[in-house]
Amino acid sequence: MTRFAESSPATLCGQEITISCPREGRVSETASNLALAESSDAVLIARIRGGDVAAYGLLYERHLGSARKLARSLVDGDRAEDAVQDTFTKILDVLRRGGGPQAGFRPYLLTAVRRTVYDRYRSEKRLQPTDQIELYDPGEPFVDPALEGLERSMIVRAYRSLPERWQAVLWHTEIEGAKPADVAPLLGLTANGVAALAYRAREGLRQAYLQMHLAGATTGEIPEAATAAGAAAAVGAAAAPITDERCRAALDKLGAYVRGGLAKRETKAVEKHLDDCERCKAIYLELADVNTALREALGPIILGSAVAAYLAAAKGGAAAGGIITWFRHLPKRQQQVLSGGMAAVAAAAVLGLLLVSHKEPIKRVHKPPTAAEPATPPKPKPRPRAPKPPPPPAPKPKPKPAPKKPKPKPPPPAAPAPPPHLTARIGTVGTLLRDQPGIVAMSVNNGGGGPSRDLTADVDLPPGVTYAGGPTGRNSAIFKPAVAPGDDWSCRPITGGAKPADPGLRLRCTHEPLKSGAATSAYLHVNVGTTAPYGTPPQVTLRSGDQQAATAKAQDGVAQAGLPARFAVDGHVRTVATGNALLSCDAKQEHGCAKAQKRQGDHRDNDFWDMAPLDLDHDASTKSSSSARLDVPSGSKVLWAGLYWSGVAGDGCGPVTAKIRPPGGTYTSIRSSRAECGRLPDFSAYQAFADVTDLVRSNGGGEWWGADVPTRAGTSHYAGWSLVVVVNDPKAPYQQAMVLDGARALGPDAAERVDVPVNGLLATAQQARIGVVAWEGDADLKGDRVLLDGRPLQPAAGGGIRSADNALDSSAAGAIGPALTFGVDVGYFAATLDSGKTLSLTSKQDAYLAGVVTVTAPMRS
Incomplete structure (x- = not known):
């Protein structure tokens, strides 16, 4: 196989045939324009191969959207995202190893994305992970029978013989249909430089394709079909090797003929040969539209079964096909030359469909000749009479001058596309507290008349605050957040550190273009240092494409008091909670x-x-147990x-365990990921937390059991348990939901008031639902209140007395028994919220431990 180089000489030599290659001088682009940019x-x-892993971040941002489009065309949901992240991680390792x-x-x-998806989800088994992308499947090789023939096709072999830079520009411009201006940053060129490089690459592809046909001609081999059209032609008239010198001479001039670079005499000679030679006509058919042939052959190899969906989603992308449209736009003479080959085109379309549908091509059935009937001599035809001479022609009347047609008015200039108008907001959800996890929320809205370009948001976190997740620093290119930001945002750290002396950590978040009237939100889970x-x-600084679009600053940073956020989301969501006690009096x-x-x-x-322990499950394996009904709406999906x-706390506040049993299931022992203590008058109390999203998502609503808490x-x-769940419910209004938690003691030996700022909301004037989980509240002691900006709220749910002056009265929504x-206490309150509101928990006589506050509020926008 001939390997092309961008600095290759003007000719490529076969054994007897010389083919002219496109010269650098054919285009006006200067060498400086074609130099690689930084x-x-x-x-x-x-740079990555040289050890600069941070350079991988820019590659990740540039190509993440394309990888996601392909993965989501093959699998859905979290599986697509996992496949994309795994692929980027493996490719980084490959690049670092050279x-x-x-x-x-x-x-x-x-x-790599397609193969990752295939290996993980299409083979019905999960393979052992490997850090080498070349070793994807240790047992079964990745072979797709429908694509195996395309891999060996002549057009693909010609493409792969080109310099990799030519391959890249052909992929972006011809396969994905991207504009030169969009491809320019990827190749380090100007837009004109990309156009020039694409021109040279197309010409090089034609020459490589012809060279392979001619190599088959000189060696006597039958060349493989390059595309469906070539395959159909090979099945037909071109079943024998090219041995005719006239064919070889015509093929030698075919590249110049396609470009219109032959003299008139040579052009007529080539056209005459194409009229008579079906095989050369089929080769010309492919060569004249080599880009369509490349798209139809190479697209399925790279993209697999998602080729149509991916190319349709790409900017300016074209789905496979287009031969008929191409034929209609040819000059009439070339249409005449090819008209006899349109049957081959139709056969090519059928063959192309078969290649991607795992079916064998249809074989031609040759009709056997019928036996010859006895010949009878034909009767001689009568000799025709001589025709009469025609009458003399009548004088032609002088034609009247045709009336002058009025010149058509030029169409009015197209109105410029309305521009986007982007606004951004950023704020803390709940409160950022030292040595606590937290959430920073960011929202972007497009209130303009047109779509934006790709969004890039640079988020500057306060000093001492880090993005929660995987590796940082030099390995930040493969950073994996502990919790995804949501709504198709992708974020990673690019500068800064975790020390208070540092200026702060900067995150770079990217998102696909935002349509007119659309909005999007990201929730960034962070960790706050002990000395922040x-x-x-x-x-946040927001850019649309290369243009700065908006900036925003939050009202608050790290604070001294409040409750940090555990989870936050917006959408058609609801928050549900339930719980029960595990100690009671002995009746x-x-x-x-x-x-x-x-x-x-x-x-x-x-x-x-x-x-004494309350044990209601009739299960000998538990010492205390109680149940409660979790009301998950029908048709909803558990998000968190x-x-x-x-x-009552024992020695210290280390990790503790509890048991939980789903409806119809068995008990599972759960170990806390965080435990906090607070001092009550007679003892210390603790609150423990564990994420049980997967367990609740798998089992849904119904009667849940809690047991054996320390x-x-x-x-x-006292002792008890509570489940707090956020669900996506299509029947719910568009709302924001947040879960704030932390053990806060109130009473004579502790604070009389705990303020909980409700930040990060964009709420309407509609009523929001506020949930509270608290421990050790007494039904007969008044003075414990839940306030909104100083106004007492009356309990709206639960089995208690529902008094605003005794909000925590030992009543739990959903408790059975x-x-x-x-x-x-697991209760709800209703109130109208807006940004800047503050919830307060107070106590005058009672002593209790405030544990969880949830807010679900309908959104503006």
Whole structure:
């Protein structure tokens, strides 16, 4: 196979045939315009091989959208995102070891994405992970029978013989249909430079394609079909090797003929030969539209079954096909030359469909000749008479001059496309507290009349605040966040560090173009350092393409008090919660206990009873157990679920365990990911948290059981559990939901008031739903309130007395069993919210541990 180089001589020599190659002088682009820029794909790849891993970040940003489009055309949801991230990670390792592409990063990436998806999800088994992209499948090689023939096709072989830079420009311009201006940054050229390079690459592809046909002519081999059209022609008249000198002479001039570069005499000679030679006509048919042939052959190899969906989604992309349209735009003489070959084109279309549908090509059925009938001599035809001479022609009347047609008015100039108008907002969700996780929310809105370009948001976090997730620093190019930002945003750290002395960490977040009237949000999960300075707010600089579009700054930075955010999202969402107690009085041994459990009498506090384990599941493996109903709306999807449990603390506040049982299932032991303590009058209490999203997502709503949380029995003691779940419900209004948590003690020996700023909201004047989970609240002690900007809120749900002056009265929504849930409160409140609102939890007589605050508010925009 001949290997082309961009600096190749003007000719390519076969054994007897010389083919002219396009010269650099055929285009007006200067050498300086064709020099590689510092940020081209090729330069970035070279920097990565030299040890600069941070250069991979720009490659990641440039090509992430294309990788996602292909992955989502093959699989859906989180599986597509996982495949994309795995592919980028593996390719980085390949580049660092010196392998992989030199300049054509996009085709290499898309091939790797397709194979990753195939290996992970199409083979019905998960392979062992490997850090070498060349070793994808240790057992079964990746072979697609429908594409195996295309891999060996002549047009693909010609493409792969070209310099990689030519391959790259052909992929972007001819396969994906991108404009030269869009391809320029990838290749480090100007737009004119890309056009010039594409011209040379197309000519080089034609010459390589012809060279392969001519190599078959000189060796006597039958060349493989390059595309469906060539395959159809090979099945027909071109079943024998090219041995005719006239064919070889015509093929020698065919490249120049396609470009219109032959003299008139040579042009007529070639056209005459094409009229008589079906095989050369079929080769010309492919050569004249080599780009369509390349797209139809190479597209399925790189993109697989998603070729049509991917190319349709690409900017200016074209789906496979287009031969008929191409034929209609040929000059009439060339249409006449090819008219006899249109049957081959139709056969080519059928063959092309078969190549991507895993079916064998249809074989021609040759009709056997019928036996000859006895010949009878034909009767002689009568000799025709001589025709009469025609009458003399009548004098022609002088033609009248045709009336002059009025010149058509030029069409009015097209109105310029309306521009986008982008606005950005950024703020903390809840509060950023030292040594706590938190969330920074960012939203972008396009209020203009046209779509934006690709969005890039540079988010500056406060000093001492880091993005929660995988590796940072030199390995930040493959950073994987602990929780995805959501709404198709992709974010990674690019500068800064985690020390308070540093100026702060900058994140680069990217998103596809935003349509007119659309909005998008990202929720960035962060970790706040123990010495992070107070007061510096996060800020964002938004760009659309290369143009700065908007800037925004949050109102607050790291603060001294409040509740940090555990989870936040917006969409058609709802928040549901339930829970129950695990200690109660013993109705069999203590007089009046049964009455108190029904919320009757005047001993409705655990201060009056020797609290003992409540065990209702009839399961010998548990010592305490209770159940509650989780109301997950029909047709909804669980986005997040957290299990909280609390009781009397033992020695310290280390990790603790609890048991949970889904509807119809068995108990699972859960270990906390975070536990916090607070001091109550007679003992210390703790609250533990664990993420149980997968468990709740798999089992849905119904009766859930909690069991065996650490605590101590005795007078005034308590224990309990709660499930807090955020679901996507198509029937819900468009809302923001946030979950804030942290153990905050209130009472005589602690604070009388805990303020919870509700930041990061863009709420309407409609009522929001506020949820509170608290521990050790007493039904007969008043003075515990939930306030909104100082105004008391009345409980809207739960089985308690629903008094604004006794908001925490040992009642839990959804609890099954005793109505009085000693020391466990899961309740709801209704209020109208807006940005800057502050919720407050207060106490005058009672002592309790505030644990969780949820807010679900309808959004503006």
